[in-house]
Amino acid sequence: MLTLTILLAAILVILLYGAYTEDAKGTTLLTGLAALIAAVPLIMQPTTGALFQTDNGPLLLQTPLSNALWLITLLLTPAVLALGASNTKVTAKPEFSLLTLLSVAGALILITSHDFLSLYVGLELMSFPLYILASFQRDNARSSEAGLKYFILGALASGLFLYGVSLFYASTGSTNFSAALPLGTMPAAALTFMLVAFLFKLSSAPAHFWTPDVYAGAPTPALGIIATLPKLAVIAVLLRVLHLPLIGSLSLWQPVLLAAATLSMVWGSIAATTQTELKRLLAYSTIGNMSFMVLGLATGTPAAAAGTLFYVVTYILGTLGLLAIFRLLEDEQGTGPRNADGSEPARVTGHPSRVRGLPPQAESQLSTENLKGLLSRRPLLTVALAINLLSLAGIPPLAGFMAKLNVLMPAVNAGHIPFVLIALASSIVALYYSLNLIRHAVFSKPEKASETSQLPTLNVQLSTVVILTTVAALILGLFPGLLLTPLTILTTAFF
């Protein structure tokens, strides 16, 4: 409760401060500080129990598990902010920090929600800032396109979700998680509608289509939050939904999630192979990685849940690391906020057909070209890139390997062996594009020799993020127990 209060107070302060001063640096610092201060009560005096009690049950329920996930979310927030602050031309604005913090507040509500109504409030509070952040670069057609697409498809998902909740209410007479969904056709429909909406948020098939377009169009710093914290929050709440109100329908949601996971695995890994645009590639990597977590959720044992949460943390770390590296590359190449040749980015012409998708090469985007010769330019950055990529691809002894191991082992124990085999096969395909990026960075020479021998110094915040995620990938790979053991204790207590 104290955490949420601190966060909401901070939002008001930052709103006022930002509105009057336009001081981007100050608001970023304030926001990061607010997130860290909000984390203090979680460490010093973690409280558990119901908040906002209603007749049917609490709206929010704090448990040791949700406290731990809050803590993780708040501790990762400064890294997300560092990405935003790094782009002085586009995202270093007070609004960016404010929207990020609003979204984090939504994520926290989502994680603790114990009622479909509070869940919906949290979901929308988390998502709306993301839509705005995706279209943050208003003078860039692709950014606007990304925001609009994200918003429209997000609205569709919200609609599906609300329809599912209404069917849930019709079946049980309550929207609280303490109600148990009975069997029958209407409850089955309620479950399906809700699950598809959740899958949308997780970038999992059959509702993953938005991911590549939004990733490619949104400013890279905005991806820092779009691709990370919501996934953790949605997985956390989905864990609750599946095991509290929907536990009676395990025989229904398990095959649905398994099918979704399988489709996303195959789709994410195969579609990525021909991509040369780095942020699109990251989108498919997300789809592929999320499918492992959906598989972990589908397995539905405490070990699988712990593995899934471990996975989401390593995924967030790896993705943040890659995005920070992408930001460094953008700075180096002069792409991103401006076009490569320094000209103004294309403006939205107002022609409605623009929204339907731009020709892929309309604007300068980070691509594998930008990686060429990276080893000779920035050897350490190349090492960091390789470690983060290989961790996401699941190569030992990095964190991503442990994550995959701890999701797949429970799945094997639960007898989902065919799905595990598909997962392994698709991770081999996924390895192809990871190694391909490393190949470009290590072995390819840039087509034209760089004109300047003097390299610009790297941005400090971004470098810090890269170092932290890289070290984390190594540490969590060698000592997975540091995170996995507490998570296992917490999930076991939850079940």
Place this chain on the structure above:
Amino acid sequence: MQNLTTLATLLPLAGALFAAVWVYLFAPRTILSYNANSNAAQIFTTGSVLVAAALSWVIFLTAPNGETHTWFTWIALSDWQITFGTVTDKLSSTMLIVVTTVSACVHVYSWGYMKEDGSRPRFFIYLSLFTFAMLMLVTAPNMVQMFLGWEGVGVCSYLLIGFWHHKATANAAAMKAFIVNRVADAAMLIGLFMLLQSFGSLTYADMFAQAPNTHAAGPENLSLALLLIFIGAMGKSAQFGLHTWLPDAMEGPTPVSALIHAATMVTAGVFLLCRLSPLYEYAPSVLHIVAWVGALTAIFAATVGLTQKDIKRVIAYSTCSQLGYMFFAIGVSAYPAAMFHLTTHAFFKALLFLGAGSVIHGMHHEQNLFKMGGIKKALPITYGLMWVGSLALAGIPPFAGFFSKDLVLESAFGAHTFQGTAIYVVGTIAALLTAIYSFRVIFRAFHGEAPHEDGHHHHTPHESPWSMLAPMVPLALGAVAAGFLLKNMGTLEWWQGAIVISEHHPALENAHHTPFLIKYLPLVLAAGGIAAAYYAFASKAGQGAMHRLAIRLRPLYLISYNKWYVDEIYDALIVKPTRILATAAYIVGDKLMIDHILVNGSARTVGAAAKRLRQIQSGKLETYTLLTILGLVLLLAFTIWSSL
């Protein structure tokens, strides 16, 4: 104590990492010269190994009792786990002092030997990294960590043999070492998996505790696994059949030969078999094989060593031969004798290699014995040190080799079996040959006159700098005194349970009651061998005698000179057929089946699928919406249909 072992194991790694960071990351940004930075790297690595050596001696002298210390658990599965840690018992502490002492001497020696090399830091980093891997191998409490060290020393050996990578021969030798070891390691891995299957654990303590049950459950299974492990050990320890890489490995810098190919890595196989003695005692049939392989290697390498022209190759074959001694000691269950010989051998063989390095250095990179001669005046200290090493190798009292080699031979005789006696005979003949070839080196190189050449080598030989001579002194002291001081190492009690011998294998016990003649026959033969070598290679009277003998016994000479044609046989039997098979497999299997159908086929399938998926990912909102709804409808159909 446990923490000391951990510290000693990790220090060389820290030194290597620190030096690498210093030289490759930090130094380029400083104003210090490359030379100064290289010196700094040298100090980091050498310092860390010196401290590790000091710690090792503390551990060794404070009588460790077999404590296990766990660093962390890496992977915990439901039925078994992989942990990392150290075990500190007599066996690992003995290996600790051997490895760190020789490594420290070699590090210091390299200051002088590698002085003019342009990539000195790389050399020292590899050396320290190797030392770390070797220490991990010997202190590991389980076979997974042991295998990590095992492969680690393999990689470092590859890097160090091929250190002068501009030399094609060095590259080829490095690859040969790696590939031959790969063959052995494949067997070893299968053995490890079999052990894991039988014991459900690869932790030594667990395995030893369950050994009686496992043996009762399936003796053949256990024997097969141990045989496979032995094949792995044969590769690392260059036993006959898998020895071909060791002589070629002499392409590497000489300090590397002293450290890796004399004292440490090649003894890993011996160490491993001793470590697994509680298991090998249950597999007498495997021990028979071990004994015969060891005996064969001992005599084979000794005969080859007689005729080689390259000073380092002579010593390499000598190493091969001495490792054979250790293995046949193991084969008759005299593990303490093997470990004793391993320890003394490490000192005098490293000394011989460093001495050879000093000769090569003094002769301006000349390794051919026939182009040396009469250099004892120019290199008096090296000459003296080589005498010490050779006397120890030949087994002359009171030098170290006398005690350990005699114990090995007496144990073989003490087995009181046909096999044991036969091995004793073979080993005694090999001892004679050892004396001849090791003194052949001394008399050829240091005595006589320098060959009159066409003025190609007009450099005068010179003595090596103190930085190279000084580190040879501790090794020489070891070569003199280690045998006497560590005599108790030859008894089972000394090992305090780290080595286990079944009461059915009394060879070591009987070794103390060897008849007088049997006991001193090797010594007499060795002394005779030295005299023969003096006659043939140093005295005026014997000049040309060897040449005439070689002509008279030409077939034997050729067999020895061409190393029993093992490389040629391998080339004809394995390499060439493999090439033909590989070419066929390349065309049919690789090009057609794999490339065309499987790899490119699956890649094409993936590519085509990706193209399709890309078309779906059109950027059109209505398509996305439609597909999402389609997915929803399909899922709805499933859920509702199954709830009906």
